[in-house]
Amino acid sequence: xxxxxxxxxxxxxxxxxxxxxxxxxxxxxxxxxxxxxxxxxxxxxxxxxxxxxxxxxxxxxxxxxxxxxxxxxxxxxxxxxxxxxxxxxxxxxxxxxxxxxxxxxxxxxxxxxxxxxxxxxxxxxxxxxxxxxxxxxxxxxxxxxxxxxxxxxxxxxxxxxxxxxxxxxxxxxxxxxxxxxxxxxxxxxxxxxxxxxxxxxxxxxxxxxxxxxxxxxxxxxxxxxxxxxxxxxxxxxxxxxxxxxxxxxxxxxxxxxxxxxxxxxxxxxxxxxxxxxxxxxxxxxxxxxxxxxxxxxxxxxxxxxxxxxxxxxxxxxxxxxxxxxxxxxxxxxxxxxxxxxxxxxxxxxxxxxxxxxxxxxxxxxxxxxxxxxxxxxxxxxxxxxxxxxxxxxxxx
Ligand code: NR9
Numbered sequence: 320x321x322x323x324x325x326x327x328x329x330x331x332x333x334x335x336x337x338x339x340x341x342x343x344x345x346x347x348x349x350x351x352x353x354x355x356x357x358x359x360x361x362x363x364x365x366x367x368x369x370x371x372x373x374x375x376x377x378x379x380x381x382x383x384x385x386x387x388x389x390x391x392x393x394x395x396x397x398x399x400x401x402x403x404x405x406x407x408x409x410x411x412x413x414x415x416x417x418x419x420x421x422x423x424x425x426x427x428x429x430x431x432x433x434x435x436x437x438x439x440x441x442x443x444x445x446x447x448x449x450x451x452x453x454x455x456x457x458x459x460x461x462x463x464x465x466x467x468x469x470x471x472x473x474x475x476x477x478x479x480x481x482x483x484x485x486x487x488x489x490x491x492x493x494x495x496x497x498x499x500x501x502x503x504x505x506x507x508x509x510x511x512x513x514x515x516x517x518x519x520x521x522x523x524x525x526x527x528x529x530x531x532x533x534x535x536x537x538x539x540x541x542x543x544x545x546x547x548x549x550x551x552x553x554x555x556x557x558x559x560x561x562x563x564x565x566x567x568x569x570x571x572x573x574x575x576x577x578x579x580x581x582x583x584x585x586x587x588x589x590x591x592x593x594x595x596x597x598x599x600x601x602x603x604x605x606x607x608x609x610x611x612x613x614x615x616x617x618x619x620x621x622x623x624x625x626x627x628x629x630x631x632x633x634x635x636x637x638x639x640x641x642x643x644x645x646x647x648x649x650x651x652x653x654x655x656x657x658x659x660x661x662x663x664x665x666x667x668x669x670x671x672x673x674x675x676x677x678x679x680x681x682x683x684x685x686x687x688x689x690x691x692x693x694x695x696x697x698x699x700x701x702x703x704x705x706x707x708x709x710x711x712x713x714x715x
Contacts, residue, residue, distance in 0.1 A: 360452075360453040362413075362414050362455075365413065366392075366413035366414050366415040366418070367388075367392060367393060367411075367413055368392075368393070368411050368413075368414065368452070368453075368455045370382055370395070370411075372384060375400065376397070376409070376450075376452050376457065377450055377452065377457075378400070379399060379400055379401050380397040380398070380399060380400070380407065380409055380457075380459065381397055381398045381400055381404075382395050382396075382397055382409075383395070383396045383397060383398060383406075384396050386408060386462075391410075391412055391413060391418050391421070391422070391547065392410060392411045392412040392413045392418065392455070393410075393411050394408055394409065394410050394411070395408070395409050395411060396408060396409075396462060397409045397459070399447075399459075406462045407447060407459045407460065407461065407462060408459065408460045408461065408462045408463065409457055409458070409459045409460075410457065410458045410459075410460070411452070411455050411457050412455055412456040412457070412458075413455070414453070414454035414455050418456075419451075419454065419455075419456050421547060422456035422458070422547070423456065424547075425458070425546050425547045425549070426446070426449050426456070426458065428503065428546040428549045428551075429446040429449075429458070429546055430446070431501060431503070432445075432446075432501075432546070433445065433446060435497075435501050436497060440497075440705070441493065441494055441497035441498075442490050442493055442494045442497075442541070442542055442543060442705075443494050443497065443498070443542065443543050443546070444460050444461070444463070444514070444542045444543065444544045444546075445460060445461060446458055446459070446460060447459040447460060447461070460544075461542075463514040463515065463516055463542055463544070464514060464515040464516060464517050464518030464519070465514070465515055465518035466510060466511050466512070466513060466514050466515075467487060467510040467511075467513040467514070467515065467541065467592070468509070468510035468511045468513075469511075470515065470518055470520070470534075470536060471510065471591075471592075471595060473534075474520075474533050474534050475531070475533070476595040476596060477531075477533035477534075477595055478592065478593055478594055478595035479539075479592045479593070479595075480535065481593075481665050481666075481669075482698075483535070483536065483539045483592075484589065484592045484593050484669070485669075485695065485696065485698065485699060485703075486539045486699065486703045487513065487539050487541055487592055488585070488588075488589050488592065488696075489691075489696055489699055489703065489704065490540070490541050490705075491508070491513060491541070491543065491585060491588065492585065492687060492690050492691055493691070493705065494542075494543040495508065495543070495581050495582075495585060495687055496687035496688060496690075496691060498549065498581070499578045499581070499686075499687050502551055502552040502553070503549050503550065503551055503552075504549065504550050504552075504576070504577060504578050504580060504581055505543070505546070505548070505549050505581050505584075506548045506549065506550055506560040506561055506576075506580065506581065507545060507547070507548045507560070507561055507562060507565075507584075508543075508561075508565060508581055508584035508585060508588060509561075509562050509564070509565050509584065509588065510588055510591060510592075511562075512543060512544050512545045513541050513542075513543060513544075513588075514541060514542050514544055515536055515538075515539070515540065515541055516538065516540040516541065516542060517537070517538055517540070518536055519536070519537050519538070520534040520535055520536045520537060521534065521535055521537055522534055522535075523535045539703075548560060552577070556575070556576065556577075558573055559573075560576065560580065561580065561584060563599075563601070563602060563607070564587060564597045564598070564599045564600065564601075565583070565584035565587045565588065566580075566583075566584075566607075567579065567580040567583035567584070567681065568583070568608070568611060568618065568622065568679050569622070569681045571604050571607060571608065571628075572622060572623075572625070572626035572628055572630070573626065573627065573628055574622065574625055574626060576681065577681070578686075578687075579681035579682075579684045579686075580681065581687075582676050582684050582685060582686070582687065582690070583676060583677060583681075583684065585676055585690075586673050586676030586677040587599065587677075589669070589672070589673055589676070590658070590673055593658075593669060594658060598614070599611070600651070603644075604628070604630065605630055605636075605637070605638065606644050606647075606648060608630055608636055608638075609636060609638045609644075609645070609648045610648050610652050611679075612636060612638075613648055613649065613652040613653070613654070614652050614653070614654060614655050615654075615655060615674075615677055615679065616654075617636075618631075618636060618679055619679050619680055620634040621680075622679060622680060623635070623636070655670065655673070655674055655677070656670055656674075658670075665695075665698070668693070668694050668695035669695050671693075671695070672685075672690065672693045672695045675690075675693075676690065
């Protein structure tokens with residue numbers, strides 16, 4: 320079986336953008352290790368490459384600082400000494416066989432993306448280069464800004480404003496539509512994997528008496544990252560995919576999955592951009608299903624019947640509404656449309672679209688081409704839509 324399936328991890332990774340975090344500790348860890356001698360490349364106990372600022376990899380990439388860290392490895396900012404010190408983000412995979420094998424599959428996906436989208440219209444992150452550095456697979460990309468998740472967190476979870484929800488969602492849909500057209504499913508769509516190209520922001524005061532100011536990103540252009548779990552139609556499909564909160568019902572019920580599972584994740588993400596909080600805040604399958612039923616109504620009998628996971632009795636979810644968990648779900652979840660903050664057309668269109676993306680049955684769930692035709696997106700500006708003015712001029 321492909322190693323691809325074996326390496327899925329649930330640990331969410333965090334950007335080490337703050338001095339004093341992991342980034343500082345790394346500095347201390349590698350203090351006494353001379354990396355000048357390239358024959359003496361060392362790893363820490365977890366398989367991470369030990370490095371210091373100023374180290375040069377492949378005689379080309381000079382390490383400037385750590386950008387983030389995850390289960391698979393780290394991301395560092397480098398100067399490309401062969402391109403006038405151009406800034407790149409270098410993903411350094413741990414020196415562990417299963418991660419190395421998974422990284423090779425990821426490179427295969429990234430090469431497919433480059434081949435099918437030579438101009439970068441798909442808004443998927445672009446690979447510059449890759450190499451094997453003493454067992455650490457390294458992949459270089461353009462340097463991007465904060466993730467949509469980190470920006471939200473740093474902004475005290477103030478939701479994005481409607482025009483930005485629309486613009487970010489549109490770009491995400493464009494990337495995912497492209498993947499689906501090329502027989503791929505991303506399988507790990509989440510706000511952490513959507514990065515602003517430039518996360519510079521400005522302070523906004525909605526009302527003079529507003530209790531709190533919040534920040535608005537100046538330009539909501541984003542890129543989709545992390546193709547480490549992306550799966551081609553012909554490849555082995557791991558039973559469990561996606562990060563918990565964004566996981567579709569067919570995955571939880573182990574009914575088999577394909578492209579529609581990405582559409583479900585996007586529905587959850589659009590809700591989160593609009594509200595600032597996670598739609599399904601849970602760590603337990605049964606509770607997750609109970610939340611779905613509270614928010615979206617009953618799970619279809621045919622899906623309940625087909626599932627071998629034992630969450631149902633005669634097609635009904637076994638769930639004690641009077642338990643502590645039952646009370647938690649009742650108090651913290653409500654029918655989807657009650658989360659609307661306004662009753663104008665924008666809000667109605669958004670929730671209509673989200674509700675079609677959160678259709679239980681993957682067979683009936685809206686598909687990416689139809690998502691992009693939804694009237695919610697009618698209000699995009701031509702720039703946001705990514706219409707190429709050059710192309711437009713050429714057409715009749
Ligand atoms: C690209 C990526 C991460 C540009 C960046 C960046 N610019 C600034 C971070 C900061 C691309 C990534 C990707 N997959 C990732 S990061 O395609 N996965 C998370 C991991 S895996 C090993 C360490 C981090």
